[in-house]
Amino acid sequence: QSALTQPASVSGSPGQSITISCTGTSNDVGNYKLVSWYQQHPGKAPKLLIYEVSKRPSGVSNRFSGSKSGNTASLTISGLQAEDEADYYCCSYAGSSTYAFGIGTKVTVL
Amino acid sequence: QVQLVQSGAEVKKPGASVKVSCKASGYTFTGYFIHWVRQAPGQGLEYMGWINPNSGGTNYAQKFQGRVTMTRDTSTSTADMELSRLGSDDTAVYYCARVRSGSSYFDYWGQGTLVTVSS
16 A cells, blocks of 8 residues: 655744645545544654544644545644644555555644 | 553564554453554654454555464453564554544554664
8 A cells, every 4th residue: 555645844834824735546535535634743652633534533623624625635734833843644544444644744833 | 541551662683573562441442443553763654454352353454464463362451463574674663553443543542662673
């Protein structure tokens, strides 16, 4: 299973909005509404931010939102804060009981 | 509260095997699949496979088939992942994560176990 494509880095100033894209194929992102997003701070385990394309778990800030169009999913962080500086990974169900992760995007708060 | 607590760091020689444990608490162990994901130093997340603690059924990513074995012990709510024929490119942090049966996202993760393969 190939890795999903994400930009290596995205940056923004505090208060701004940024969007991270996650491009797959018709075998994964494009075929299922089963995209999730994870935030990972250095030395820490990933944390679930978004599941099933656009749903937020309890306790996750509503500044995080997700969407999907065709083979590309997106994560938007609005009102960027210093604590949002981290690595972000998308993940999609890829059929046959397997999953594909994105290569990861480093978010920098300027 | 839900916790997945993993075993400690390991150092192994090339060609050896390693077993990483993941002990679950705070929920019904058999109601959630346990998945394994690894992360090489400075790299992204790589999916390895899952085990169904209820049935013991497994599914491994193609890359690891023949080299990985996932097991569980329902009496101790523990899932294990054993990786054999280790090479230097297996040096990574290995995570367990749970997925509710019927869903497709990892809602709780273990703290990670660093496996270092070095001669």
